[in-house]
Amino acid sequence: MTQILQQTRDAPSRLRAYAAGRLVATRQRARDYRSRTTDGAIAMHALVFASVVATFLLFLAGSEWTVLPVIAFVATFAVGWSRYQAEAAKALTFLTTVATVSILSLIIAFLLVRSEPIVRHMGLDVLTRIEQPLWTSNQGGVYALTPMMAGTAVTTVIATLVAAPIGIAGAVFVSEIAPRRVREVVKPGIELMAGIPSITYGFIGLTIVNQYFYVEFGTPTIGTYFAAGLMIGIMALPTVVTVSEDALNAVPESVKSGALAMGSTKWQTTKSVTIPAGLSGVSAGVLLGVGRALGETMAATVMLTHTKGFPSPVFDVFSNYGETLTTVIAFEGGNASGIHMSALFAGGVVLFVTVMLLSVTSQYVEWRMYQKLGGER
Amino acid sequence: MSNVTRNRLTGADSTTGELVSQVVLGTSVLAFVAAWLLLLQWVDETATLAGVPALQLLGGAVVLIGAGLTFVGVGSRLGYLDATPSSTAGVPVGFVFGLLWAILGGIAATLVLGDALSLWLPVATVFGVGGFLGSVLPREDVGSTVPLGTILALFGASVAFGGIDANWTWSPSWSAAVFPGSELVPVAVVFATLLGAWGGAKAKLGFGAEGRQAGAYYLVGSVVFAMLGVLALLVAFIVTNGLETVLTGTSLTGGHLTLPFVGLQVPWAEFPFLLNQTGGLFVEIPGVLPAVIGTLWLVFGAVLFAVPLGVGAAVFLTEYAERGRFTQVVEVATNGLWSTPSIVFGLFGLAFLVPRISGGNSIFVGQLVLGFMLLPLVLITCREAILAVPDKHRDASAALGVTKWQTIRSVVLPAAMPGTITGIILGVGRIAGETAPLLLVFGGSPYPSSSPNVIGSFEFGIEPPFVTNEALLSPASALPYQLYSTITAGVFPKEVFTNTEFGWGTALVLLLVVVGLYAIGVGSRLYFRRKLHHE
Numbered sequence: 001m002t003q004i005l006q007q008t009r010d011a012p013s014r015l016r017a018y019a020a021g022r023l024v025a026t027r028q029r030a031r032d033y034r035s036r037t038t039d040g041a042i043a044m045h046a047l048v049f050a051s052v053v054a055t056f057l058l059f060l061a062g063s064e065w066t067v068l069p070v071i072a073f074v075a076t077f078a079v080g081w082s083r084y085q086a087e088a089a090k091a092l093t094f095l096t097t098v099a100t101v102s103i104l105s106l107i108i109a110f111l112l113v114r115s116e117p118i119v120r121h122m123g124l125d126v127l128t129r130i131e132q133p134l135w136t137s138n139q140g141g142v143y144a145l146t147p148m149m150a151g152t153a154v155t156t157v158i159a160t161l162v163a164a165p166i167g168i169a170g171a172v173f174v175s176e177i178a179p180r181r182v183r184e185v186v187k188p189g190i191e192l193m194a195g196i197p198s199i200t201y202g203f204i205g206l207t208i209v210n211q212y213f214y215v216e217f218g219t220p221t222i223g224t225y226f227a228a229g230l231m232i233g234i235m236a237l238p239t240v241v242t243v244s245e246d247a248l249n250a251v252p253e254s255v256k257s258g259a260l261a262m263g264s265t266k267w268q269t270t271k272s273v274t275i276p277a278g279l280s281g282v283s284a285g286v287l288l289g290v291g292r293a294l295g296e297t298m299a300a301t302v303m304l305t306h307t308k309g310f311p312s313p314v315f316d317v318f319s320n321y322g323e324t325l326t327t328v329i330a331f332e333g334g335n336a337s338g339i340h341m342s343a344l345f346a347g348g349v350v351l352f353v354t355v356m357l358l359s360v361t362s363q364y365v366e367w368r369m370y371q372k373l374g375g376e377r
Numbered sequence: 378m379s380n381v382t383r384n385r386l387t388g389a390d391s392t393t394g395e396l397v398s399q400v401v402l403g404t405s406v407l408a409f410v411a412a413w414l415l416l417l418q419w420v421d422e423t424a425t426l427a428g429v430p431a432l433q434l435l436g437g438a439v440v441l442i443g444a445g446l447t448f449v450g451v452g453s454r455l456g457y458l459d460a461t462p463s464s465t466a467g468v469p470v471g472f473v474f475g476l477l478w479a480i481l482g483g484i485a486a487t488l489v490l491g492d493a494l495s496l497w498l499p500v501a502t503v504f505g506v507g508g509f510l511g512s513v514l515p516r517e518d519v520g521s522t523v524p525l526g527t528i529l530a531l532f533g534a535s536v537a538f539g540g541i542d543a544n545w546t547w548s549p550s551w552s553a554a555v556f557p558g559s560e561l562v563p564v565a566v567v568f569a570t571l572l573g574a575w576g577g578a579k580a581k582l583g584f585g586a587e588g589r590q591a592g593a594y595y596l597v598g599s600v601v602f603a604m605l606g607v608l609a610l611l612v613a614f615i616v617t618n619g620l621e622t623v624l625t626g627t628s629l630t631g632g633h634l635t636l637p638f639v640g641l642q643v644p645w646a647e648f649p650f651l652l653n654q655t656g657g658l659f660v661e662i663p664g665v666l667p668a669v670i671g672t673l674w675l676v677f678g679a680v681l682f683a684v685p686l687g688v689g690a691a692v693f694l695t696e697y698a699e700r701g702r703f704t705q706v707v708e709v710a711t712n713g714l715w716s717t718p719s720i721v722f723g724l725f726g727l728a729f730l731v732p733r734i735s736g737g738n739s740i741f742v743g744q745l746v747l748g749f750m751l752l753p754l755v756l757i758t759c760r761e762a763i764l765a766v767p768d769k770h771r772d773a774s775a776a777l778g779v780t781k782w783q784t785i786r787s788v789v790l791p792a793a794m795p796g797t798i799t800g801i802i803l804g805v806g807r808i809a810g811e812t813a814p815l816l817l818v819f820g821g822s823p824y825p826s827s828s829p830n831v832i833g834s835f836e837f838g839i840e841p842p843f844v845t846n847e848a849l850l851s852p853a854s855a856l857p858y859q860l861y862s863t864i865t866a867g868v869f870p871k872e873v874f875t876n877t878e879f880g881w882g883t884a885l886v887l888l889l890v891v892v893g894l895y896a897i898g899v900g901s902r903l904y905f906r907r908k909l910h911h912e
Contacts, residue, residue, distance in 0.1 A: 067843055084650040086782035090697055095877045096689030097698075097707055100756060103749055107721065166604050173601040177594055186605065195606045195803075195895035197810025199857045203864060204611060207877060218555040234611075237604065267590035285738075295718025297813035298857075301516070303863055306532050318455045318554030326720050333720075333727065333817045337448070346390045359716040360709070369650060373433045 007234060012268020017290050041087040044080035048091055089299065108352070115346035118143060118339050126346055135308045143343030145350060147308045151324040152294060152351075154317060158229025159293035160235055164286050167240025171282065174241065175248040176270045187245070194238035202302035205231040210303055219318045221305045226317035228303045232296045240289035246364075248274055252373065280369035287362035291355045298328040306331055385469035394458035401445040401577035402595070406568040408438040409599065412566040413606075414557075422543045422559040425653065432543055432558065434447055435566045436536025443529030444717050448524025448579040453526035454515075462584035471571075472526045478508025481528055492550060516583045524815070525576050528655040529569055536562055543890050564901035571599055605732045612888070619885025622878045623650045626662045650882055663871050665883055667825040670860035670888070671740070674807055674831055675855055678744025679751050684801060686748075688790075689754030695763045709766070715753035716832035722746050723814030731818055738852035740829060743819030754807070758800020762793035795905040811885060812857035821852030823862035829853045856887040 012377035032044070054069035080088040116251030118126055134140050170312065176186055206223075209231060214222045251274050259269040275282070311319030325347045333344055410434060414420045424431045440855055452458040482504025486497035502782050512520040518874035535541055547557035579592035626649040653664030691709070734742055766789050774784040834848040854862070862882045874882070 001603070029870070041793040044815060059733060089782050089785070090693075093689040093693035096686045096807050097693045099686055100714070100752060101707055103513060103712045106715075106729060106892070107717065107725045110725055111721070112722075114728050155613055166600055169579050169597045170604055173597050175596060186601075188903070189608075191899055192892055192895050195806045195810070196611070197812065197857050197887055199812045200615065200812070201611075202889060203880055203884050204614060206864060208881075213554070216557060218561050220553045224554075234607065237608075245423045262844070265586045265590045267593045268586055270513070279589055291716050292610050295716075295720070297718065298718045298861065301813075302861070313551050316552050318552050320553065326718060329720050329724060330813050330816050333723065334820075344703050345724060345728070348721050355716055355718055356713055359712055363712055 004177060016137050037087060038084065040210065041080070041084040044076060044084060044088065044170045045091050048073060048080065048088075048095070049074040091168045091217035093192060111345055111349050111352060115342055115349050121339050121342075126343065127350070130310065132309075138342065141284055141339045143340060143346075144243045145325065145343065145347050147321070148323050148325045149350065150310060151304075151322065152326070154225045154315070155229040155232055155291060155300060155324055156215050156293045158226060159233035159296075160286070160290050160318065162230060162233025163236040163240050163289050167237050167286070167289060167348065168244055168282060170237070171244035171248055171285070172270060172275070173282040175245045176266070176274060190238050190241050193204060196235075196296040198296060199236060199302070201231055201235050202299035205303045206297055213262065213318070217318065220320040221307075221322070223305045223321055223322055224318045225304070227316065228300045228322065231299050232293045233301060235296060235299060236289040239292050240285050243285030243288050244278075244282040244283075247278040247369065248286060250281060250370070250373065252275045277371070280372075284362040284366040287358050287365070289363075291358040294358070295326060295351060295355055297330050298377075300324050301327040318343050378577075381539055382593050386763060394452060394583070395461065397445050397449050398581035401442050401449070402574055402581060404442050404445075405574035405577055406599075408435055408442070408566055409570040409574070411435060411438075412563040412570065413603070415563040415609075416567070419892040422563075430540075430542065433537045434541045436538075436541075437561065438531050439533030439566060439569050439573070440520045440537055441533075442570070442577070443526040443531075444534055445526075446522040446529070446573065446580065447526035447556070450518050450526065453518040453580075453584070459581035460518055460580075460585070462517035463586070465514070465728055466494075466512050466665045470521055471509045474512040474528075475505045475509030477572075478511075478524065480503030481508075481531070498638060506841045510839055514621060518580075521579060521584065522576055525572055529573060532565065532569060536566075544661050560632045567603075569601070571596060574599060595707065612892075614883050615881065615888050617884075619881040619888075622874060622882030625650060625873065625882075637694025651886070654826050654828070656822070656826040656852070660826075660871070663879065664826070665856065665886055666829040668856045668883070670828040671853040671858075672809055674740055674829060674853070675743050675747055675815075676805055679747035679808055680805060682745060682748030682760040683751035683804075684757050687752050688759050688797065690756050691763055692757035692790070693787060695760055696781070696789065710751045713757050714749070715757065719750060719811055720817075724751055725749075725816035725848065726814060726818040735850040738819050738821060739850045740831070740853050741846075741849045743815055743855075744817055745854075746814045747811060747828060750789070750814070751801075751804045751808050752813065754804035755797070757800055758803075759793065759797040765790060766798065784889050795901070799902040799905065802901065804892055804896035806891050806898060810857050810891045810896060815855060815858045816861065819852060819855065820858045820862065823853060823859075823866045824852075825852050856883060856890065859883050889907040 051073035055066060055073060058066040058069060077092070078135045079087060080091075121144065122129075126143065126145055127149070128146065130140075130146055133139065133142050134144045134147055150246075170190065174183055174190070178186060205227060209227045210224075213219050213224060213227050255277060256274055257270055257308045259273040260266070264272070303322065304327050305325050306321060306327065307321050308320045308323045308328075311317075311321050329344045329347055332340070336344055411420075411431070415422055415431060415435075420430060420431065423603055424624075426434055429437075448573055449458060451464065479480040479501045483497045483501035485504075486500035490496040490500070508524050511524045514520065525560075541558050541562060543557070543559035547556040547561065549556075549559075572783040574597045575592045578595040579588040582588040627647055635668045650664045651669065652666055654660050655663050655665060669867045694707060695702055723746065726742050728751075730742045730745055731737065731739075734745075748888060770788050770792060771784055774788045775781075781788075829851075831846065832849045834846050836845050836847070860880055863880045863883060866876065
């Protein structure tokens with residue numbers, strides 16, 4: 001306790017020291033840069049960066065004069081390339097890196113800005129309202145995302161229940177059990193499956209799976225959470241298999257040989273050595289698969305009924321309700337406006353945040369595994 | 378004991394146990410396949426074999442499996458059959474069997490007492506704990522067979538003799554659906570036979586470490602087999618359904634090709650589904666040409682945008698930047714972009730690009746949005762390819778007195794090219810099938826009557842922005858978008874196809890394009906990897 005207090009008391013001075021250190025380092029870097037770079041190259045860098053910034057700002061403002069800084073950029077760059085090729089190349093690669101990061105920042109910024117009106121209009125009700133009406137333009141517009149969040153949760157859980165066990169079994173098979181020849185066929189095959197477009201799965205789901213459940217199980221509507229979740233699970237399978245298989249393969253061969261040399265069978269080695277060692281990688285694969293299932297749009301859009309509400313009980317996966325965060329955006333995004341559109345953007349924010357959390361978690365888990373195994377990285 | 382060779386001269390009988398296990402295993406595999414045939418409705422559930430309905434036959438098979446398992450287990454425990462069991466079946470097995478018994482208890486309680494939670498939950502718990510203890514406490518040969526065998530025999534008997542047939546239904550109060558026996562029984566049989574094969578394979582090798590290995594391999598093998606089967610079926614389905622549509626009106630010699638300069642017409646192959654417009658007054662057989670052209674333009678633009686950005690960023694990250702906070706941020710951002718759902722990219726394009734570029738759906742915005750999606754993949758694969766270039770090459774180049782940029786340009790990038798190209802092809806395969814963002818920023822009329830003419834519509838002016846292209850700034854169609862709009866639109870405008878038929882045709886063309894790209898990507902990776910290993 002006292003330690004924490006001490007630390008908090010020290011915080012300002014440590015922050016100051018850190019800032020001063022950074023300042024010194026930056027100054028040093030600037031001096032290095034000036035001494036290493038010729039004046040012409042410095043001028044080119046300055047012009048290139050200025051024109052890029054101007055392009056971005058003008059584009060953001062929606063001006064038709066955006067083309068001028070673009071021309072300036074191309075001209076400066078052409079001159080710079082012919083005279084200071086190395087410096088020009090370095091500047092270009094730096095710009096592309098910044099562009100990559102700024103695309104993500106722009107996505108976040110625009111999602112937040114555009115979802116702000118609905119939050120001002122409804123407050124936290126957007127995420128918590130559970131009584132009717134849930135989604136209507138009457139009463140000044142009520143747009144609650146709760147039924148879609150429930151729908152996303154239900155379909156994702158079903159998809160995970162399908163994809164996780166079968167996917168892990170597939171990974172174990174490909175990496176541990178299958179003979180070399182079989183593996184060389186099965187692995188690319190599974191990767192090919194990952195390439196089948198989701199709209200194709202949706203089409204099959206619509207014409208066959210939905211019909212099957214409607215005819216055989218007497219579901220109230222053509223299209224249920226269960227059918228959609230099943231299809232999404234099949235779609236997420238290849239992701240789970242590929243990533244988990246990579247994780248199992250990353251377990252060093254020496255560890256496995258050690259277990260085999262102790263007289264254990266191959267399966268004992270797999271079960272008690274390989275899978276525990278690769279477990280974090282396998283869970284990263286499952287998390288990635290869950291992320292895929294969460295963000296999956298087209299199959300669900302085509303298969304679900306787009307009726308918003310809560311089935312009773314909530315886990316009745318064969319009800320006539322069917323709408324997830326992704327499907328509502330895809331289905332209504334084309335002709336929404338005002339706070340309706342804003343509500344869709346809020347749905348996008350919820351999706352984005354969830355998937356981001358999953359992605360960061362899986363990266364962390366994977367990173368820990370490679371640390372633990374002292375892997376090749 | 379796993380490596381001890383069993384001696385045929387030991388007192389106990391080793392062949393009977395093996396034979397019974399073999400029967401259990403064989404029955405399981407047969408029933409597994411038969412249950413799938415019923416589920417896929419290739420065999421009607423009212424079908425009979427030698428006068429016995431299919432479902433009862435399946436029930437009988439499950440009874441046989443259960444009885445066989447119990448026989449082997451008890452026989453081995455009493456010393457009549459030769460086996461090398463461990464002292465316990467293990468906790469994981471206990472959990473699986475406990476769960477099965479809990480389900481059995483729950484069902485029994487609901488049937489007898491009614492379906493209130495307070496009634497069936499305690500019974501299910503008691504049964505579950507009993508099943509768990511029953512499998513963990515006894516020696517492995519009993520623990521891993523008897524609890525399972527009993528359940529299988531009970532289930533099989535209720536199907537074979539207990540009146541659960543195709544017309545039996547289960548309508549639980551919590552669900553809007555009605556579960557008919559004709560579907561529930563095959564589903565249950567699939568799971569039952571998986572477990573049966575597991576137990577049978579275990580028993581066949583006399584339990585113990587070897588038995589467990591065989592059991593696990595059978596279980597995993599059948600699951601994977603079923604998975605691959607389902608995936609292959611999906612593809613086969615699209616192909617068989619779409620082929621007729623795609624081939625409508627094709628002939629090898631029906632068309633005409635006017636030879637350039639000579640003006641002579643020669644017979645030529647005709648492929649209306651690929652080469653015709655979708656809508657329009659004079660089109661007899663509607664085709665997907667506008668969608669194909671649209672997809673080509675989309676992919677072209679996305680590659681043009683994403684590849685320089687991705688490769689540049691990869692070079693900067695690996696060659697110029699020092700590892701630190703900045704590279705970490707870029708890495709997190711790249712992985713974030715990679716896992717961002719496609720529909721969110723669509724929303725972003727709608728908010729950021731559409732009002733600033735075209736004011737409505739357009740090819741150009743679609744290209745940029747797909748480019749954003751392609752970017753992280755190009756970056757990741759190119760980065761890995763550059764990292765894989767050995768430092769020896771860089772050092773050798775530096776030793777010649779060459780500058781860093783020249784090294785990158787003439788040593789590093791050429792060596793990293795194969796990996797990058799593979800990554801790009803795989804990424805293109807992914808974005809070519811992408812639909813969700815196109816709905817928001819790209820799609821035009823569901824049945825276009827003309828293909829986008831991008832090359833021919835460049836116009837130059839003296840007002841900014843000096844160059845305009847009407848075609849790039851107007852909506853179009855692409856293969857996945859075409860499929861979506863065909864599904865959601867009402868009646869198909871031409872009588873040749875129904876909506877569904879046209880949809881299957883489009884799906885097949887889309888599948889061929891995407892899977893073709895993937896096959897090239899995966900193949901080239903295998904090729905380069907093999908070449909690398911041979912060097």
